[in-house]
Amino acid sequence: MDATVADPLVGQVLDGRYRIESRIARGGMATVYVARDIRLDREIALKVMHSHLAADDDFVRRFIGEAKAAAALSHPNVVAVYDQRTDGEHVFLVMEYVPGRTLRDLLDERGRLGPREALEIMQPVLAALGAAHRSGLVHRDVKPENVLITDDGQIKVADFGLARAESASKMTKTGLIIGTVGYLAPEQVLSGNADVRSDVYAAGVMLFELLTGVLPHRGDSPLAVAYKHVNETVPAPSTAVPGSTPEIDLLVTRATSHDPAQRPQDANQFLAATAEVHGGLPRDFDQRVAAASRNQTAVFEAGPLDGHTAVYGAGPTAPPGYETQYAPQRTATDRAIGAITGKYVLIAIGAVAAVILGWAVWYQVSGQYDHVPDKIIGMELKDARQRLQDDGLQVRVASAVYSDQVKKGQVAKSNPPAGARVSSGAVVTLTPSKGRTPRKVPDVEGKSLSEAQQILKDKGFTPGDVQKAPSVTVSKDEVIRTDPAAGERHSPDQPVAIVVSTGMSMPSLVGRNADQAENQLRSMGLKVNVEKQKDGGKPPGTVLSQSPDPGTGVSGGDEVTIVVNKKDCLFGDFFCRDGGGGDDEEKIPVPDMTGRTVDEARQALENSGFKVNVTGIGGNIVRFQQPSSGEAPRGSTITLVRAP
Structure with a gap:
């Protein structure tokens, strides 16, 4: 509830249509919200990509392509994708809202499922995967978290193909294996490549997990698990839990073969085999398995024979003839042993009690023990050290840790803890705080200095030094970047420096050809005012003066003035000293606006003397x-193609 309230998107309307009502999940690629389609008045789910992915052009391009493919997939066991949209910095999917829970939730609640029930769940999952495989679509991230169970028990599979956009983007940039490592096929680990048989492998792993309650390969790190997928086979479920049949074992081991050619060649083949095995199981098969499991784990006491208690498993694990051989003797034997042992038990209890009481009295009155001061936490490290040394204790200092409760340089924790009783001269280890836990620096690029400082304060940071730097892309007096950069993790106890743009640097134009000077200024997105005057000592058609001066910071849209020396002309302006009259069509430089916003590009091109056509x-x-x-000729049309 607190996370929902704190989420800035809750309550917003995206694309003028989708009102976000609450947040329901957050994953590595996106956050999922419950929303309402205002236009159609229906409840839907929005999957909003994380900002770092939405800013990745390669990811967005792949994501849109995969979303289109997923939207074309229509099947009752597939979570429907209705639309893909972009609203400012938010890239999102509009999907069917499926109330209920995930298969992971069911596993967490039950531990593992009966064989028949596991196969009943796998069949709609495989049917959904099979529909995707017929369309040439690979899921790439089959796992219980992506299997939804509605309130009435219907099974739906989510996120078809969407892992591809994220994995392709990250593989290109980092070379890392992307995916849920517990379900990765060996070929995905080795090459990053996946086809429909990789989905079959993941489904086989998921079936093993449903039957046993655990993944087949586990390790201390994702790399260790990936290594096992490549070098170890998935065992038969019957090796982990009782009740599996040879046919069920074969389903798992074939689907998870290291050789893709030995697996079912798509989910439809796996579905057919699964349905056949399921049809051969009795309707009460799960109940039989559960009863057999309970019998195997039941225990009973054999009784105190010869002063010992023997415990045997139920049924055939008990000693042969136990009941007939030993039961008649137990009553007399128990009475005899009980009379003897009861006396000694009382004596032993009394002795132990005396020892404990004596130790407690000695502990309280002995002068060889002291307490770690209660108020040591929050003290300056040097003061805490002195306090402990004055009390006759030795002090060691551990590496500093982040703490949101204790300021930098103060004691965050001690070992033994404050108030603990320690012997005189004992060692107390103090751990100082190195400030509050680092958090992500917000993106304030393009904001005014005052806006940027306020945003930093709102996020708990202290605005630091303000530096100036020229920029071609960021307007004067707007923020270029922060130090540390946006998105980096930084302790709020350390200030964040801000770099503000001085704009573009006004070039030195005096003495240059007037037309060239004007074209350069317009290509910078500046509005150019040309004034003329006569100076017989200077070449005609050259710049006599400029405003503002060279080196002054300017931004796109600013107005600048150049004073141009008039040409010597006869009979008006037609015949001029430089041979004028009937000049060819004037061409001027075309500035590259790729990557700029449409409004910025339009303004800069029009200021340069071009017309603008926008499409996309x-x-x-x-x-x-x-x-x-x-x-290009002045006044000609420049075409801009826009995309999310």
Whole structure:
């Protein structure tokens, strides 16, 4: 509930249509919300990509392609994808809302399932995967977390193909294996490649987990688990729990073969085999397995024979003839032994009590013990050290740790803890705080200095030094970046420096050809005001002066002025000293606006003297421009193609 209240998206309306009502899950790729489609008045689920992925152009492109493929997949056991949209920095999917719980929740509650019930769950899962495989779509992330169970028991599989966009993006940038490592096929570990048979392997692992309650390969790290997928086979379920049949064992071991060619060649083949095995099980098979399991774990006491208590498993594990041989003797034997042993038990209890009482009295009155001071936590480290040494204790200092309760340089914890009783001269280890736990620095690029400082304060950071730097892409007086950079983890106890743009640097134009100077200024997105005057001592058509001065910071849209020396002309402006009259069509440089917002690009190009045509599939970023460079006639049209 607190997480929902704190989530900034809750209550917002995305794309003017989807009102976010609450957050229901957060994963490595996205956060899932319950929302309402205002236009159709229905409850839906929104899967909003994390900001670091939404800012990755390669990821967004792959994500849109995979979302389209998933949306084309129609099956009763598949969570439907209705739409893919972008709203500002938010890239999201609109999906069917499935109230209920996940298969992981069911496993957490039950531990493991009966063989018949496990196969009943696997069949709709495999049917959903089979529909995807017929369409050429690979899931790539089959696991209990992606299997949803509705309130009326219907099974639906989520996130078809969406792992591909994330894995392709991260594989390119980091070379890491992406996916839920417990279900990765060997070929995914070795090469990162996956096909429909990789989904079959993951489904086989999931069946093993449903039957046994555990994954077949476990280790201290993801790398260790991945190594086992490559070098060890998945065992038969019957080796872990009783009740599995040879046919069920074969389902698992075939599906998880290291050689993809030995597995069922898609989920439809696996489904057919699973349905056949399920049909051969009696209806009460799970009840029989449960009863047999209870019998195997039941125990009983054989009785105190010869002064010992023997425990045997039920049924055939008890000694042959136990009841007839030993039961008649137990009553007399127990009475005899009980009379003898009862006396000594009382004596032993009394002796132990005396020892404990004596130790307790000695502990309280002995002068060889002291307490770690109660108020040691929160003291400055040097003061705490002195306090303990004054009390006759030795002090060691451990490596500092982050603490949200204790300021930097103060004692965050001690070992033994405050108030503990220690012997005189004992060692107390103090752990100092190195400040509050690091958190992500917010992105304030493009904000004014005052806005950026307020955002940092709202996130718990202290704004630090303000530095100035020129920038071609960030307007004057707006924030270029922070130090540390946005997204990096940083302790709030350390200030965050801010770098503010001084804009573009005004070039030195005096003495240059006026047309070239004007074209350069317009290509920078500046509004150019040209004034003319006559100076006989300077070449005609050159810049006499400029405003602002060279080196001054300017931003796109700013107005600048150049004063140009008039040309010597006869009979008006037609015949001029430089041979004017009938100049060819003037061409000017085309600035590259790729990666800029559509509004910024339009403004800069129009200021440069061009007309602008905008096309594309939506979004607000220029992804392509024609022409993208070189020169073009003043007044000609530049086409911008935008995309999310």
